Amino acid sequence: MDIPGSQLPFYRKTIFPNRSLTRRGALVVMAGAIVAVAVMSAVLLHIGAWPILPFVFGSFAAISAMLYGIALHRDDFELLIIDDANFHILRRCGRDHSWHRFQRYWARVYFEPAQRSQPARLYIRSHGRALEIGSHLDEPRRRILARELGNVLGHPARGA
């Protein structure tokens, strides 16, 4: 992926959630669900129990929504690239793509540990902008990432 204005990176990390259901696996599950629903619907219609069909379709819709949600986020990732001048963050979440750039010299890493009603968060901040990164990670791995980024940027991460 080409990033406008990027130079030779000396730090590059891709963060993505673990997804074990493959595209083919999802198709198999979906096909199985369709066959099951079709057979059940035919039998229920045959014996005159048509009011059951909306419930069956409701369950099918719930399974479909689950598979759709998984498919939508199968390719989510965050790509962190630090080169001589900039800290680039490329992100894909569902259908949305975004690209954020911070000046490397001014970028600071903030780690906010979990508090009463807030989960732990990892931010990159600079010039009044803040961007949360690593939301796919759990707290220990976020903390490790914060320290790693702080070392690369030359400014130890606050709170980590």
Place this chain on the structure above:
Amino acid sequence: MSAEIDAGALHHRPAGWRRWLYTTNHKDIGTLYLVLSLIMFIVGGAMAMLMRAELLQPGLQLVDPNRYNEMVTLHGLVMVFGAIMPAAVGFANWLVPLMIGAPDMAFPRLNNLSFWLLPFAFVLLLATLLVPGGTPGTGWTLYVPLSVQMGVGMDMTILAIHMMGASSIVGAINIITTIFNLRAPGMTLMKMPLFVWNILLMSFLILGALTILAATVTMVLTDRHFGTHFFDAAGGGDPLLYQHLFWFFGHPEVYIMILPAFGIISHVIPAFARKPLFGYNSMVYATVAIGFLSFVVYAHHMFPSGMLLSSDLFFMYTTMLVAVPTGVKVFNWIATMWAGRMSFETPMLFAVGFILLFTIGGLSGVMLSVAPADFQYHDTYFVVAHLHYVVFAGSALGLMAGAYFWLPKWTGHMYNERLGRWHFWLTAIFFNLTFFPQHFLGLAGMPRRIPDYALQFTDFNMISSVAAFGLGLAQLLFVYVIWDALRAGRRADAKAWEGAQGLEWSLSSPPPYHSFAVPPRIS
């Protein structure tokens, strides 16, 4: 993405009551399910004690027939939906993420919702005892036309069933998604622990069966209040349609209850035989076969209802067929024990007890599957004995084996082994004394679901009742063992049992609140 600050997906650990009310952590929710299950087990058990007290002698002593029928209904519903199923889902919540190397369930907030629907459902169900007309005296099957004629308690029961069904379906979708999508890198389906396989199949059965139940009781509701006649013969409906629909749910429900126990036993036996499980692949295929067959055998509950002969034959043969994959499982468990370096700690005692007693239940099931014989056994105490050998000796003993096996992992404390063994032996002895004589009562023609009986049934009923009180008291020992382990049990190692295998044993006991910070890689 335009917003620069995303909601974090991380859990934290609130304190006090908020921790339990708002929790999205799979371990907390698993604990909630298990505690609820234990409470409902005691509530349902108390109802059973009342029934057995009434049956201690012929004649009416303690409760009037209507109240007895209410106890029959509530005992069934509470034990099935309140004790066994929540226990299975509690095990799933605790263990599935740990066994597949996932940080949590796929939908943590849905997980919270699916638990918190349950307490309200059971309050509603038990509150039917207090309303005019009381709890429906229909038994857990809620057969029409009786269920169409009952009072407001029936409407409350239907709503409670809807809530339980919604909870189960949401939970099942969560489990399916978690197992399919959050397995650790390298953990293919055929490398999954057998407990996870059984829970996966259980979840699919829940989706298929509970949906039908929810819809069926809705049809009863519309018959009651909206002028429909789905089940009313006078209005052109068919009461037998209800039976078909109920048992299309009801029979898979039996497998929903037994599959988690199958999974648990498949972990306990290899651990205490100190051998890998014999025939992993065949166990997986047998589980899938049982799941499929469970939907095509249901009408063996309706042999005397006057179905076509061809239907009787079809359901008779398919029911007999279930014995094949079940036999494969029993064979594999025995083959795993064969020539193993076995030791008999409490979980292993429960596992061996499970195999012996569940096999008795399976054999009486084969007897019941023979249509001509079933005409004689139907609605007698033979069926009561059979179902308790399957549901108590199968599901409940399996779950107890699992509770003792993973209690050190969950709590970080070992239980008192001596008390655990006492619990097993008292349970096994009193269980057999309670339910084995009921086979003879059934064969002699004693009908089920009655508070009174003919004099010739007195002796066996007295034995059964006295033993039932012992069985009930023995379960209080189970509660004490858990409490004692939490209070004074010695610290458990990460791998509490020498022969235990699996990802969950690679974590500390108890596991950290957020486990698998780094996803394990399965080779």
